Amino acid sequence: MNRLSVIGLLGWLPYSWASPAAHFARAPTSGVPTPPLSSAPVVIVPTSIPHTSFSGTPSVTGAVNASSVGSGIPSLGLSPAATTYPSDGSLHDAEPAPYVPAGGLGTNGTTPVYNAKSDFDFESLSLALYQEYVELDLFHYGLARFSVQDFQAAGLSAEDRFLIEFMANQELGHATMLTNILGAAAPRQCTYNYPFTTVQEFIDFSQKITRIGESGVYGFISHLDSREAAILLTQSITTEARQQMIFRQFEGLFPMPVWFEVGVPQSWAWTLLSPYISSCPDNQTRLAWQNFPALRILNQPNPARAGKSVGNAAITNSTITNSTTFGLNETISSGTNTLNSTVAANSSCVNSTSMGGSCHPAITHNRTTPLSWPGRQVWLSWETPGRPVGPNNSYITATTAGSPRYVAWASQLNVTYSALTLSNSTSGYTIQPNLETYAGDPAINGTVFIAITDTDLFVTPFNISLLNPHVVAGPGLYQAG
Ligand SMILES: *[C@@H]1O[C@H](CO)[C@@H](O)[C@H](O)[C@H]1NC(C)=O
Ligand SMILES: *[C@@H]1O[C@H](CO)[C@@H](O)[C@H](O)[C@H]1NC(C)=O
Ligand SMILES: *[C@@H]1O[C@H](CO)[C@@H](O)[C@H](O)[C@H]1NC(C)=O
Ligand SMILES: *[C@@H]1O[C@H](CO)[C@@H](O)[C@H](O)[C@H]1NC(C)=O
Ligand SMILES: *[C@@H]1O[C@H](CO)[C@@H](O)[C@H](O)[C@H]1NC(C)=O
Ligand SMILES: *[C@@H]1O[C@H](CO)[C@@H](O)[C@H](O)[C@H]1NC(C)=O
Ligand SMILES: *[C@@H]1O[C@H](CO)[C@@H](O)[C@H](O)[C@H]1NC(C)=O
Ligand SMILES: *[C@@H]1O[C@H](CO)[C@@H](O)[C@H](O)[C@H]1NC(C)=O
Ligand SMILES: *[C@@H]1O[C@H](CO)[C@@H](O)[C@H](O)[C@H]1NC(C)=O
Ligand SMILES: *[C@@H]1O[C@H](CO)[C@@H](O)[C@H](O)[C@H]1NC(C)=O
Ligand SMILES: *[C@@H]1O[C@H](CO)[C@@H](O)[C@H](O)[C@H]1NC(C)=O
Ligand SMILES: *[C@@H]1O[C@H](CO)[C@@H](O)[C@H](O)[C@H]1NC(C)=O
Numbered sequence: 500m501n502r503l504s505v506i507g508l509l510g511w512l513p514y515s516w517a518s519p520a521a522h523f524a525r526a527p528t529s530g531v532p533t534p535p536l537s538s539a540p541v542v543i544v545p546t547s548i549p550h551t552s553f554s555g556t557p558s559v560t561g562a563v564n565a566s567s568v569g570s571g572i573p574s575l576g577l578s579p580a581a582t583t584y585p586s587d588g589s590l591h592d593a594e595p596a597p598y599v600p601a602g603g604l605g606t607n608g609t610t611p612v613y614n615a616k617s618d619f620d621f622e623s624l625s626l627a628l629y630q631e632y633v634e635l636d637l638f639h640y641g642l643a644r645f646s647v648q649d650f651q652a653a654g655l656s657a658e659d660r661f662l663i664e665f666m667a668n669q670e671l672g673h674a675t676m677l678t679n680i681l682g683a684a685a686p687r688q689c690t691y692n693y694p695f696t697t698v699q700e701f702i703d704f705s706q707k708i709t710r711i712g713e714s715g716v717y718g719f720i721s722h723l724d725s726r727e728a729a730i731l732l733t734q735s736i737t738t739e740a741r742q743q744m745i746f747r748q749f750e751g752l753f754p755m756p757v758w759f760e761v762g763v764p765q766s767w768a769w770t771l772l773s774p775y776i777s778s779c780p781d782n783q784t785r786l787a788w789q790n791f792p793a794l795r796i797l798n799q800p801n802p803a804r805a806g807k808s809v810g811n812a813a814i815t816n817s818t819i820t821n822s823t824t825f826g827l828n829e830t831i832s833s834g835t836n837t838l839n840s841t842v843a844a845n846s847s848c849v850n851s852t853s854m855g856g857s858c859h860p861a862i863t864h865n866r867t868t869p870l871s872w873p874g875r876q877v878w879l880s881w882e883t884p885g886r887p888v889g890p891n892n893s894y895i896t897a898t899t900a901g902s903p904r905y906v907a908w909a910s911q912l913n914v915t916y917s918a919l920t921l922s923n924s925t926s927g928y929t930i931q932p933n934l935e936t937y938a939g940d941p942a943i944n945g946t947v948f949i950a951i952t953d954t955d956l957f958v959t960p961f962n963i964s965l966l967n968p969h970v971v972a973g974p975g976l977y978q979a980g
Contacts, residue, residue, distance in 0.1 A: 518871050541675040544632075544688045550640060553690045553777040563728035563785045565618070571968060577903035605726040613680050613731060616724040619952040622787045623719040624728060625686050626765050628677040629710045629786070630772055631670050631735075632688045634742075637708060638667035640693070641701040653696065654849055655749060656861040666742050673735040680728050682772050689779035689890055694832040699750070699840035699849065700804050706746035707976050708772070710946040713739050714761050715768025718963060747945075749857030750802055751848065753866060756944040756980045758936060759911040764964035766791065767974045770896075771834045773889030792896045794951060797832040797878040797926075800870035802978060803840045804829070805848035805856055827878070835976050853959035871979045873933030873943070879906070879919075880926035881951055881972030900971040901953040903927070907966060909974070910947040911936040914963060916955035925972075931979070944980040949973060 585591065592601035593703045604613065617623040642663055650660055678685040716736045723729045744754045766789035773790060830836045840847075848858040855867030881903075884898045905916040906929040915934055923928040936942045950966075950973030959964050 541671045557891040563787045611727040613727045620725045631673040635670035684784045686784045690777045692777045697840045702749045704837045709743035711771045714763045717762030749860045758940045777889040779890040790884040790894045790896045792972040793833040794881045794975035796836045799836045800978045801829045875931040878928045903951045903971045905952045907950045907952045913942045949977045
């Protein structure tokens, strides 16, 4: 195998691999003559790793930071050039070639170089790689963990299991691509620990993890300095988007209940992802992103439950402790707030055949009784900062926000806020807001991101990360539909 086929796209890379074989599988070298290989080998990952929590002591703690750290991003207002293009349908500049309108980035003929071009790029792409490795491990692990009978009881067939296996292999490709872009310091595969104990919980967890992966990338992809990295990442994240929808279908949910998929900041994705990473190799490249305190949705809608999820507007401060009546804590983890599938058999919708009430795996289901609705009381509790979290318990949750006052709802093109009524300093409730993204498209549906904030700052999809200094806790994933 020649060097170029080892490093694929990256024949130009400025460093040398001490031992390419240590990182990349070799293509088959023996057997009958085959056509010349054009395929690039993929990253090597251990096939069997333990899935337990980390019990050691971290050798380093905290996010990486630079030698100089500023005090915040200023609000600069409009850039003067932002509105000068006339947008009148005429051509305003000479065309560089026939049929080629002037403008664009990376369109002038320079050779593309598929690397990171800034700290922002390296940290964002590394986060995406941590995510791909979680998914690679998660999909394989789910298949290995549960029996054929377990999958069948959840309505999933051998063909469905093959689709999960295929999705795991897609992650091998995504991890390879990102490793090639990042080079020798690319983060490696870690060990993981997941909260699920049933197939339905595994499917819901996977649906939520792929939502984090997809939305986490949308949040930064248009900000990358490396336009070259951005196109490859687009080509992988569109695949991830399909995975997210397939897990929704496996869960018996309406496959795509929104018109737009939300993008969220890197620190939101890292906050949600990192608790499931138990330990990483000693010299693992660390990340610069923030871990916010964890957010728990006490009456998270439960897609495995028939009919209206319990936990509605009748909850009061005194009944919030009554889990029988209100279906409280039907989750197995804060953050992702993954469902607990242990509901009474007559409350499970997995074998239901009723129109509008079934959550048996399917291309689509009407859930005619929605999982949530505007006006629903949503009860929340959250941690205080300073807790160790993530790989080797080596990151520390932090916030720079003031007192909790709002719940931010990030969904589709919108970030909107609802007032928070505190029960005590780390818990309270809010009312699910009522808004449409465009007429006919209720904004809050599917898996949405909610966070506790100290203010109702106006942000839009391109500057949503300006909210980070105001996040008290979260995000948590709210299963609106
Ligand atoms: C930067 O990291 C060092 C070492 O973890 C820590 O002591 C310091 O407080 C950090 N500085 C900032 C501004 O986060
Ligand atoms: C071509 O575009 C790249 C950025 O996309 C820029 O760095 C370079 O200077 C441009 N080259 C010329 C000749 O304009
Ligand atoms: C659903 O039906 C399958 C058999 O097809 C069974 O194994 C499973 O226990 C049932 N689940 C529930 C919650 O009734
Ligand atoms: C970590 O150490 C291993 C073994 O020495 C080496 O192969 C790998 O490249 C190192 N990783 C990083 C990110 O430096
Ligand atoms: C979500 O969308 C589905 C499909 O249109 C709809 O049935 C459901 O009522 C919606 N849920 C909410 C909370 O708007
Ligand atoms: C819960 O208690 C808080 C503080 O005592 C109070 O402001 C709020 O109105 C109460 N909420 C409900 C639903 O009773
Ligand atoms: C729900 O979970 C929270 C956080 O773990 C806990 O404080 C609360 O007591 C639980 N409530 C019930 C009704 O189990
Ligand atoms: C919870 O609510 C149910 C139904 O309203 C009631 O029967 C039960 O006594 C309540 N439990 C507690 C501990 O308040
Ligand atoms: C799910 O809920 C059941 C019943 O409350 C409980 O026994 C089980 O431990 C929960 N599962 C997880 C993974 O927390
Ligand atoms: C599915 O839901 C839509 C929107 O509520 C409704 O118009 C349609 O009649 C439903 N279809 C069936 C078969 O229930
Ligand atoms: C606040 O209320 C939550 C939910 O009832 C509870 O889990 C938590 O222990 C309380 N915190 C304090 C500081 O009282
Ligand atoms: C939601 O986003 C759309 C599209 O940007 C915008 O028109 C609408 O005003 C937003 N709604 C709210 C409540 O922010």
